[in-house]
Amino acid sequence: MKLLEDRIVRDGVVKTEYVIKVGSFLNHQIDTALVDELGAEWARRFAGKPVDKIVTIESSGIALAAIAARHFGNCPVIVAKKSRSMNLDGDLYATQVESFTRGGVFDIVMERRLLKPGDHILIIDDFLATGSALTGLLDIAEQAGATVEGIGIAVEKGFQPGGESIRAHGYQLESLAIIEKMDPDTGAIEFR
Template structure:
């Protein structure tokens, strides 16, 4: 069992609808020392790749992407979910369906921050049905940038988004893959120590 899986078992809660609540250490409250350990694991998995930038989606992906960017000495870009006066209209945009929130929203990245030929590491907190990643990959394709790899904190393996995207050729590494959340119990696939 790795440190992330241990933390999920200790603090995570399974909610109705196969929702895993980990807000006490991932997406509401953050333990910086723990995130730095997670970032070290991502750095070790992706250190052989040539990476120009790291891309994530606001809000929950930002903290882990920041930690990885700090260790890898790479700038971080995050796709925004809301339009602002400062963002402008010169953006790459893709529509994404959120399983957890039950809504479709646009994610956007300014064309000033992604360039043709950029080699990008994608980092995000969750992978379930793969819709957020599809949106990110679409934005990278629009920019002419290249997805080098994707690092995911927690993957819901039983929702098959990861498998479907891997079959399309994307390199995806998940630190904790959940096999089942049945009866309120978290069961992991292929646990790796770190």
């Protein structure tokens, strides 16, 4: 998606060959007009899919998922939590994920009453690198007996194994910008 690629080039900051900062428009400060365009693009790419819920993981995917939900008939958004709290009631789905940017393994949980067999979900997230967060969300969907209709990612790091691994499992993965290479010395970014 050229609109997103142009914005990444203009406002993204390449920190290392593996890390790009897009906090000024995508996940710290959010350009809602841009994110609305992302939602419309995912709706176009997943047209005809019977999506009735959108699933994401806290916290950076929440805004993207919520705005995208407007383009899928204002369906509910379910947020997998990165920690248990007193506000989570009853029986939970749980799995573990490894965070590339946070460094470490942590549990993600979701109340079982929110995701059930027969649900048709679209997973939305801001980044895809190693695929661990997505694998965790796919595990929760499998535990629930929900059907994954597709996965929408804003920025995929194509030089890391996540996208290839997820696609090899047969999922429709639609990344709106796929970065092939980043140079922290020059700030240059190459897209697929």
